[in-house]
Amino acid sequence: MAYDHHYAVFTSFIALALSACTLTLAMDALQDFCVADLKGSPTINGFACKDPKTVQASDFSFGGLHIPGNTSNAFGSKVTPAFVTQIPGLNTFGISMARVDYARGGINPPHTHPRATEILTVIKGTLEVGFVTSNPENRLVSKVLRKGDVFVFPIGLVHFQRNTGHRNAVAIAALSSQNPGVITVANAVFGSKPDIPTDVLAKAFQVDRSVVQKLQAKF
Known part of the structure; x- marks a missing residue:
């Protein structure tokens, strides 16, 4: 029973510590700013940072x-x-x-x-x-x-x-x-490249395939 109690306390402590770390990482900035280097591609959390020494007021x-x-x-x-x-x-x-x-x-x-x-x-x-x-x-x-x-x-x-x-x-x-980001519904559904199969859209919207083809032609 004592082992179970200590284990429960330990796991609760670990969970609390992890939560605190997560909040810290999510909320605390480690630098004043990270001006985007638009010459590169976005990474998983934004663009790479420009050298702070090259940052100008125009960047903001x-x-x-x-x-x-x-x-x-x-x-x-x-x-x-x-x-x-x-x-x-x-x-x-x-x-x-x-x-x-x-x-x-x-x-x-x-x-x-x-x-x-x-x-x-x-x-x-x-x-x-x-x-x-x-x-x-x-x-x-x-x-x-x-x-x-x-x-x-x-x-x-x-x-x-x-x-x-x-x-x-x-x-x-x-x-x-x-x-x-923006996803315009009509463009995404009827203007995808390549096209979503006509029979899929006809069944999804419960219309004839010719109606779908006319809509796809508009986009």
């Missing part, structure tokens, strides 16, 4: 979010990112931003960010926004936002925005990753 700034995006496209929207590729100083910090412009009736089509939660603030106009919960519920959570309103899109969930006002709209998004 970006001057593009005041410029309206060109919304003359099929969706009537334009995303202007301020990710690590635009601001190398964001590397490893787990944050980024984007500006989204919407023409009248424009949409930011259903998409996901596989590596980030997004919080969106309406700067101008009126937007209908929403996300869909996971299977099997697949419940749409949506709301109409006006200037100054804020909405959160949980990480990995399919979400969208639509301009429901009578003029152009603008929003600023903040994301919990320096490289959040």
